Amino acid sequence: MIRVQAEDFDPGAELAAFSTGNGKVGGICMFLGLVRDYLGDHPGQGAGVNAMTLEHYPGMTERQLAAVEAEARDRWPLHAVLIIHRHGRLEPGERIVLVATASSHREAAFQSCHFLMDWLKTKAPFWKIEHTDQGDQWVAAKEADDDAARRWDR
Amino acid sequence: MIRVQAEDFDPGAELAAFSTGNGKVGGICMFLGLVRDYLGDHPGQGAGVNAMTLEHYPGMTERQLAAVEAEARDRWPLHAVLIIHRHGRLEPGERIVLVATASSHREAAFQSCHFLMDWLKTKAPFWKIEHTDQGDQWVAAKEADDDAARRWDR
Amino acid sequence: MNVLYFAWLRSRIGVGEEILVVPESVTTTGALVAWLKTRSDGHAQAFADLKLVRVAVNQDYVGWDHPITPADEVAFFPPVTGG
Amino acid sequence: MNVLYFAWLRSRIGVGEEILVVPESVTTTGALVAWLKTRSDGHAQAFADLKLVRVAVNQDYVGWDHPITPADEVAFFPPVTGG
Numbered sequence: 001m002i003r004v005q006a007e008d009f010d011p012g013a014e015l016a017a018f019s020t021g022n023g024k025v026g027g028i029c030m031f032l033g034l035v036r037d038y039l040g041d042h043p044g045q046g047a048g049v050n051a052m053t054l055e056h057y058p059g060m061t062e063r064q065l066a067a068v069e070a071e072a073r074d075r076w077p078l079h080a081v082l083i084i085h086r087h088g089r090l091e092p093g094e095r096i097v098l099v100a101t102a103s104s105h106r107e108a109a110f111q112s113c114h115f116l117m118d119w120l121k122t123k124a125p126f127w128k129i130e131h132t133d134q135g136d137q138w139v140a141a142k143e144a145d146d147d148a149a150r151r152w153d154r
Numbered sequence: 155m156i157r158v159q160a161e162d163f164d165p166g167a168e169l170a171a172f173s174t175g176n177g178k179v180g181g182i183c184m185f186l187g188l189v190r191d192y193l194g195d196h197p198g199q200g201a202g203v204n205a206m207t208l209e210h211y212p213g214m215t216e217r218q219l220a221a222v223e224a225e226a227r228d229r230w231p232l233h234a235v236l237i238i239h240r241h242g243r244l245e246p247g248e249r250i251v252l253v254a255t256a257s258s259h260r261e262a263a264f265q266s267c268h269f270l271m272d273w274l275k276t277k278a279p280f281w282k283i284e285h286t287d288q289g290d291q292w293v294a295a296k297e298a299d300d301d302a303a304r305r306w307d308r
Numbered sequence: 309m310n311v312l313y314f315a316w317l318r319s320r321i322g323v324g325e326e327i328l329v330v331p332e333s334v335t336t337t338g339a340l341v342a343w344l345k346t347r348s349d350g351h352a353q354a355f356a357d358l359k360l361v362r363v364a365v366n367q368d369y370v371g372w373d374h375p376i377t378p379a380d381e382v383a384f385f386p387p388v389t390g391g
Numbered sequence: 392m393n394v395l396y397f398a399w400l401r402s403r404i405g406v407g408e409e410i411l412v413v414p415e416s417v418t419t420t421g422a423l424v425a426w427l428k429t430r431s432d433g434h435a436q437a438f439a440d441l442k443l444v445r446v447a448v449n450q451d452y453v454g455w456d457h458p459i460t461p462a463d464e465v466a467f468f469p470p471v472t473g474g
Contacts, residue, residue, distance in 0.1 A: 011173075012166015015186075019165075023191030023246040029267075030184045032169070033391055036258065037177030054390060057314055057383060060367035085390065092177040097391050104190065106474075107302065110268045113183075117260060117391060125364070125383075126390025127315035138316045141387030148261065187474055208473060211397055211466060214450035239473060251474050260391075271474060279447070279466075280473025281398035292399045295470030 001081065002065045004056065006088040011098055018082050018100055025079050027106035029113035031099045037092035049130045052139075054087045054096070057125035061085070068119045072101065075115070076108040083116065085124065115152050122149040155235065156219045158210065160242040165252055172236050172254055179233050181260035183267035185253045191246035203284045206293075208241045208250070211279035215239070222273045226255065229269070230262040237270065239278065269306050276303040309378050311344070313354070314385035317361065320354040330378065337363045338372035340382060360386055392461050394427070396437070397468035400444065403437040413461065420446045421455035423465060443469055 003009075011032055019028050037049050069081050080102040090096060099120065101112040128139040157163075165186055173182050191203050223235050234256040244250060253270045257263040282293040311326045318324045334343050341363075345352045355361060358372065364383045365374055376382055394409045401407045417426050424446075428435045438444060441455065447466045448457055459465055 010166070011169050012164070015165050015169070019186060019188065023189075025188050026190045027188065028186040030186070031260065031264065032173060032182040032184070033260065034173065034179050034181065035177075036180045055315055056390070057312070057364075057367075057385065060364060060383065063367045106185065106187065106271060107298075110185065110264075110271070114264045114268075117264070121391040122388065123369075124390050125314065125385060125388050127386065128389045129315070138319075138386070139389040141389050144261075209398055210473070211395070211447075211450075211468065214447060214466065217450045275474040276471065277452075278473050279397065279468060279471050281469065282472045283398070292402075292469070293472040295472050 001083070002062055002069060003082075003084045004058075004061050004065070005084070005086060008086070008095060009084050009098065011095070014082060014084065014098060015100065018080055018102065022079070024104055025102045026104045027109040028100060028102045029106075029109040030101075031097075031113055031117050032095060033097040033117075035090045035092050035094045035096055049092060049132055051089055051091045051131045053089045053129050053131070055127045055129070056085075056087045060125050064123050064125060065120065068116055068123060071119070072112045072116050076101075076103060076112040077105075078103050078108065078112055081112075081116070083120070085120070085126065087126065118145070118148040118152060121145045155237070156216055156223060157236075157238045158212075158215050158219070159238070159240060162240070162249060163238050163252065165249070168236060168238065168252060169254065172234055172256065176233070178258055179256045180258045181263040182254060182256045183260075183263040185251075185267055185271050186249060187251040187271075189244045189246050189248045189250060203246060203286055205243055205245045205285045207243045207283050207285070209281045209283070210239075210241045214279050218277050218279060219274065222270060222277060225273070226266045226270050230255075230257060230266040231259075232257050232262065232266055235266075235270070237274070239274070239280065241280065272299070272302040272306060275299045309340075309376070310381045311340075312381065312383040314383065316386055317354045317384050321348070321350045330376075335375055336372070337365065337370060337374045337376055337382065340376060341372070341384075354384070362387060392423075392459070393464045394423075395464065395466040397466065399469060400437045400467050404431070404433045413459075418458055419455070420448065420453060420457045420459055420465065423459060424455070424467075437467075445470060 082100040084098040099116045101109050103109040130137050236254045238252040255263050255266040284291050309328050309330050313321050334340050341355050345355050392411050392413050396404050417423050424438050428438050448463050
């Protein structure tokens with residue numbers, strides 16, 4: 001299931017709805033992405049971030065996320081997939097994204113969740129602009145994210 | 155933090171307490187292991203499982219899990235680690251284990267959570283006995299689990 | 309043709325969407341960019357380095373030689389930074 | 392010496408814990424197993440194939456040549472299956 005929304009979500013409630021405990025699911029892997037309060041890769045390195053705004057491409061976002069979900073289901077035996085991604089203005093500590101996968105096997109749950117995040121990072125049309133005391137700044141894409149996604153090439 | 159307990163836990167509440175959203179955490183990875191209702195690797199392959207009982211070695215369990223947590227913290231920059239493992243009688247669909255890691259970076263969160271599960275699977279002194287209509291049966295250790303843990307050798 | 313711009317391409321060009329009548333000779337995404345660059349300094353600046361630009365036709369990623377028709381939705385944006 | 396058994400080793404031996412006075416000549420985990428096997432058929436059966444048995448001294452995994460003293464807690468169990 002794919003949800004793209006401005007509103008916050010409750011990971012616990014999402015997880016409770018997701019893990020129906022139907023006796024076939026052996027493992028659930030969940031990733032939760034949060035807004036950090038600093039620029040760059042390390043705390044204290046750059047300026048503080050007061051907030052960020054996530055712009056997206058409505059329509060294409062849902063389309064690309066659905067394609068990513070389909071790819072994951074094709075690669076691993078999954079009982080359920082959930083992707084929630086927020087857009088709009090977000091402050092440090094706020095939730096940005098949740099990805100969860102349920103499988104009979106732990107390895108499939110871990111790998112598919114990791115894959116979904118890596119692909120989402122390079123394919124889902126979202127763009128972050130960070131609001132700092134020094135002004136606004138569009139976040140540049142990271143080489144490391146491309147490398148992470150390429151791991152899953154086949 | 156390590157908890158070994160007979161009681162169930164609420165993953166949502168655990169996650170809420172865990173993800174303080176302090177502005178430094180960029181990603182949380184969580185794995186939740188559940189009791190399946192079948193024996194063997196594939197549904198429908200073996201007999202149905204009515205329940206299982208997890209025996210453990212009190213004292214050594216906590217000691218080994220603490221060692222595994224320390225190893226993860228040594229390998230990745232983690233803001234928080236949570237391991238909850240239940241023992242006693244568990245029915246299909248019930249929660250067995252929760253592992254969560256919080257880091258500034260998604261890759262560290264994913265890898266450390268995966269590592270903790272793989273190591274826990276081969277080092278934490280728990281033993282499962284499955285209760286089926288055909289009688290009780292101690293679960294045999296899996297080669298695949300040893301292989302999974304060996305990935306992290308260094 | 310419906311042309312969309314996102315993130316810093318939108319900031320530089322000044323609008324997020326243009327409905328354009330494109331010359332018949334413009335039949336690929338690459339040709340569209342060459343033509344768009346003549347429309348304003350903002351356009352020229354936005355498309356100065358195509359290594360920093362991605363293009364989607366009808367919401368799928370495509371390359372710079374992808375065919376386009378007047379009925380298409382064409383979007384330009386920087387590499388994505390969500391998640 | 393406090394000796395513990397878990398899972399099917401406990402089932403076969405019939406008890407989960409024994410407090411034993413071990414001969415002075417028994418100074419390693421391997422020697423302890425050899426001596427335990429003489430105590431009952433259940434012990435002999437439990438330790439028939441040491442590839443299926445793990446040993447911990449004072450709650451740390453050790454090998455079959457690890458030294459032991461009367462003050463140690465020694466535990467025998469199959470490969471673990473938690474998680």
